[in-house]
Amino acid sequence: MSAIYFxxxxxxxxxxxxxxxxxxxxxxxxxxxxNQIIHWEPLPPKTPASLEEMWAENVFNLPKMKAxxxxxxxxxxxxxxxxxxxxxxxIADAVANAMKDWAISKGALYYxxxxxxxxxxxxxxxxxFIAPQGDGTxxxxxxxxxxxxxxxxxxxxxxxxxxxxxxxxxxxxxxxTSPAYIIDTDNGATLCIPTVFVSWTGEALDKKVPLLRSxxxxxxxxHKVLTLLGNTEVSHVNSSCGAEQEYFLxxxxxxxxxxxxxxxxxxxxxxxxxxxxxxxxxYFGAIPERVQVFMQDVEEILYKLGxxxxxxxxxxxxxxxxxxxxxxxxxxxxxxxxxIMTVLRHTAKKHGFVCLLHEKPFAGINGSGKHVxxxxxxxxxxxxxxxxxxxxxxxxxxxxxxxxxxxVHKYGPLMRAAIATASNDHRLGANEAPPAxxxxxxxxxxxxxxxxxxxxxxxxxxxxxxMDLGVDxxxxxxxxxxxxxxxxxxxxxxxxxxxxxxxxxQSVAGPLIVLNTMLADSLTWVGNRLEAELTGxxxxxxxxxxxxxxxxxxxDVVVFGGNGYSEEWHKMxxxxxxxxxxxxxxxxxxxxxxxxxxxxxxxTGVLTPIELESRxxxxxxxxxxxxxxxxxxxxxxxxTKIYPAAxxxxxxLSSTISSLENLGVSLEKGTAQKIAxxxxxxxxxxxxxxxxLEKHDFSSTHAHMGYCASTLRPLMDDVREYADALEGxxxxxxWPLPTYQEMLFIK
Ligand code: ADP
Ligand code: MG
Numbered sequence: 001m002s003a004i005y006f007x008x009x010x011x012x013x014x015x016x017x018x019x020x021x022x023x024x025x026x027x028x029x030x031x032x033x034x035n036q037i038i039h040w041e042p043l044p045p046k047t048p049a050s051l052e053e054m055w056a057e058n059v060f061n062l063p064k065m066k067a068x069x070x071x072x073x074x075x076x077x078x079x080x081x082x083x084x085x086x087x088x089x090x091i092a093d094a095v096a097n098a099m100k101d102w103a104i105s106k107g108a109l110y111y112x113x114x115x116x117x118x119x120x121x122x123x124x125x126x127x128x129f130i131a132p133q134g135d136g137t138x139x140x141x142x143x144x145x146x147x148x149x150x151x152x153x154x155x156x157x158x159x160x161x162x163x164x165x166x167x168x169x170x171x172x173x174x175x176x177t178s179p180a181y182i183i184d185t186d187n188g189a190t191l192c193i194p195t196v197f198v199s200w201t202g203e204a205l206d207k208k209v210p211l212l213r214s215x216x217x218x219x220x221x222x223h224k225v226l227t228l229l230g231n232t233e234v235s236h237v238n239s240s241c242g243a244e245q246e247y248f249l250x251x252x253x254x255x256x257x258x259x260x261x262x263x264x265x266x267x268x269x270x271x272x273x274x275x276x277x278x279x280x281x282x283y284f285g286a287i288p289e290r291v292q293v294f295m296q297d298v299e300e301i302l303y304k305l306g307x308x309x310x311x312x313x314x315x316x317x318x319x320x321x322x323x324x325x326x327x328x329x330x331x332x333x334x335x336x337x338x339x340i341m342t343v344l345r346h347t348a349k350k351h352g353f354v355c356l357l358h359e360k361p362f363a364g365i366n367g368s369g370k371h372v373x374x375x376x377x378x379x380x381x382x383x384x385x386x387x388x389x390x391x392x393x394x395x396x397x398x399x400x401x402x403x404x405x406x407x408v409h410k411y412g413p414l415m416r417a418a419i420a421t422a423s424n425d426h427r428l429g430a431n432e433a434p435p436a437x438x439x440x441x442x443x444x445x446x447x448x449x450x451x452x453x454x455x456x457x458x459x460x461x462x463x464x465x466x467m468d469l470g471v472d473x474x475x476x477x478x479x480x481x482x483x484x485x486x487x488x489x490x491x492x493x494x495x496x497x498x499x500x501x502x503x504x505x506q507s508v509a510g511p512l513i514v515l516n517t518m519l520a521d522s523l524t525w526v527g528n529r530l531e532a533e534l535t536g537x538x539x540x541x542x543x544x545x546x547x548x549x550x551x552x553x554x555x556d557v558v559v560f561g562g563n564g565y566s567e568e569w570h571k572m573x574x575x576x577x578x579x580x581x582x583x584x585x586x587x588x589x590x591x592x593x594x595x596x597x598x599x600x601x602x603x604t605g606v607l608t609p610i611e612l613e614s615r616x617x618x619x620x621x622x623x624x625x626x627x628x629x630x631x632x633x634x635x636x637x638x639x640t641k642i643y644p645a646a647x648x649x650x651x652x653l654s655s656t657i658s659s660l661e662n663l664g665v666s667l668e669k670g671t672a673q674k675i676a677x678x679x680x681x682x683x684x685x686x687x688x689x690x691x692x693l694e695k696h697d698f699s700s701t702h703a704h705m706g707y708c709a710s711t712l713r714p715l716m717d718d719v720r721e722y723a724d725a726l727e728g729x730x731x732x733x734x735w736p737l738p739t740y741q742e743m744l745f746i747k
Contacts, residue, residue, distance in 0.1 A: 092144020160614025242327025368504035407518035412438030424503035434489035487564035
């Protein structure tokens with residue numbers, strides 16, 4: 001068989017696939033849920049279809065444009081898509097018309113401008129192609145204007161003070177570099193157009209505008225450097241991203257019995273099971289049948305959307321999995337990443353699962369990240385972070401790699417801020433995910449090269465296959481120049497950097513904006529320094545070495561190859577190297593208000609001070625809201641589920657104890673005593689938490705965030721400690737919530 005075959009067919013026979021919904025609550029619901037799951041019947045085999053047939057079936061991509069557009073129109077659109085050049089608006093009507101005809105042939109009656117607000121979600125406004133004619137008939141119509149510009153009344157999207165509701169007008173505009181596609185569900189098809197979202201006054205209200213600007217800024221700075229390095233032809237430099245998405249699957253019936261999973265996406269209670277991930281028996285193990293059917297369904301949808309899903313496997317924790325697409329241009333990868341999250345969530349429902357993208361759904365086992373693999377490249381010079389196999393490529397590589405090192409040192413706290421969310425705080429710094437201190441891992445060989453650059457006397461050797469630096473000034477490097485380091489937040493992995501600290505529920509746009517922007521700044525600096533050296537009469541290789549040496553002298557403290565999880569590193573990083581350790585979002589977000597960060601975004605043209613401030617306000621509000629919602633849930637669940645279960649069991653125990661005493665038999669009272677004590681202690685903490693939630697008098701956003709981090713969150717943990725201890729004392733038949741054991745191990 002040459003082609004790869006998959007099961008296809010949109011409508012899954014859902015009565016077979018999905019366990020029926022439980023109708024009871026509490027303990028009875030738990031038992032009912034378990035029964036449903038273990039009697040689940042596997043799907044009957046479906047008709048296979050080839051990958052080639054499915055690929056991009058639902059995307060209005062270049063081949064489809066070529067087939068449907070007049071030649072000149074196609075040529076002009078392609079130019080914009082490939083080079084990022086401004087679009088020629090005179091062709092708009094022709095493109096819109098071809099797109100509409102294609103969409104209608106796929107059954108779409110509606111189109112939607114899809115945009116990416118400052119939340120990590122996607123938003124869309126649907127409009128019909130319908131155009132009523134004066135004579136009582138209708139025709140389907142779609143003009144260039146409607147394709148290119150929309151006007152959702154998005155006044156309820158977070159805007160961080162940019163728009164008052166009295167000036168709620170917002171505009172969406174097609175981002176031509178990201179193709180339109182059809183979302184085809186059982187409930188009908190919709191043509192989706194990826195757009196930017198800006199305010200009435202032109203400020204960016206979304207994540208796409210700054211991402212596109214950051215790519216443009218990086219392109220401009222890279223162009224100058226590449227030209228100084230002697231390249232005569234330099235094409236558009238773009239950034240690439242391949243994001244590995246981790247997620248958990250939990251049976252929907254279990255989730256429906258857990259208000260915390262439904263509303264907060266993570267468990268706020270739950271005793272650790274006797275067996276967790278200690279045996280590492282889940283990692284890369286055989287994929288459970290029900291999960292595999294789900295994965296294939298997801299992949300089929302993604303292939304049709306032109307999303308190159310490439311890797312799937314079990315992750316470390318039980319119930320945890322990963323999907324990774326092949327890397328793409330950052331802007332497209334970012335839109336695709338949003339679609340992957342939507343498809344995962346949506347498809348899970350069809351299979352009777354809930355897909356949890358939260359960074360830490362279960363305490364005590366690994367959480368989920370989203371490793372953002374990032375590089376920059378163009379058509380003429382290739383991947384600029386690839387060491388290559390000739391000294392010339394090498395020079396280029398070392399300059400770009402050096403620029404990244406400088407960027408991470410100068411803007412590490414900004415990288416930390418870009419991954420700061422209430423949910424990711426649970427992961428960072430725990431012994432499973434990179435620390436909240438930003439550093440760069442280079443691998444032994446590269447580290448050695450940069451060490452030599454620092455000393456300036458690099459004539460000593462052809463160490464381990466390195467070229468004599470005295471002759472060619474810069475060394476020959478081999479690919480995969482070193483081992484991998486899982487404990488680093490930002491690691492070089494052969495031809496790209498892997499930002500490992502990004503959270504699983506995040507849009508990758510934010511981290512990509514920061515990486516591109518800091519690289520733009522570094523490359524601008526490198527370009528200016530190189531230019532000065534060259535004007536001063538230095539020979540090119542000497543100039544490069546001088547600039548790289550300067551970078552390493554000032555920024556090498558950010559390079560770290562050891563164990564990022566260790567206590568020693570935390571101490572050394574802060575005390576000896578002066579790196580910032582920003583453990584919580586409350587510590588990290590205020591970085592967005594620092595002057596040097598405002599300058600960075602302003603001078604690169606990525607965000608105006610007003611746009612930046614609005615982001616601080618929006619992210620801070622999201623942080624505060626999510627901790628407050630969780631706190632309320634902790635209070636509710638304790639009062640309505642856990643306390644009643646404890647009291648019911650206690651009353652059963654005590655009546656048994658007294659009945660036995662009437663018969664002259666005595667039963668040990670320690671357990672009843674312990675349950676009573678734990679219950680009282682839990683109630684006392686819940687009271688404290690409720691009172692703490694009532695306080696709303698905060699002088700500033702900073703104070704409010706700090707209060708969430710240092711008062712509410714610890715109180716939630718205190719309540720949980722008592723509740724989880726109770727779970728270990730109370731008879732199973734009284735416990736109202738699906739347990740960790742059930743949620744993680746029953747599939
Ligand atoms: P691992 O789990 O070993 O880190 P995976 O194969 O799961 O690696 O994922 C690696 C990701 O990095 C994939 O999305 C891959 O396409 C992407 N990638 C590979 N090369 C580059 C590159 N030059 N730039 C950006 N991403 C890349
Ligand atoms: Mg990885």
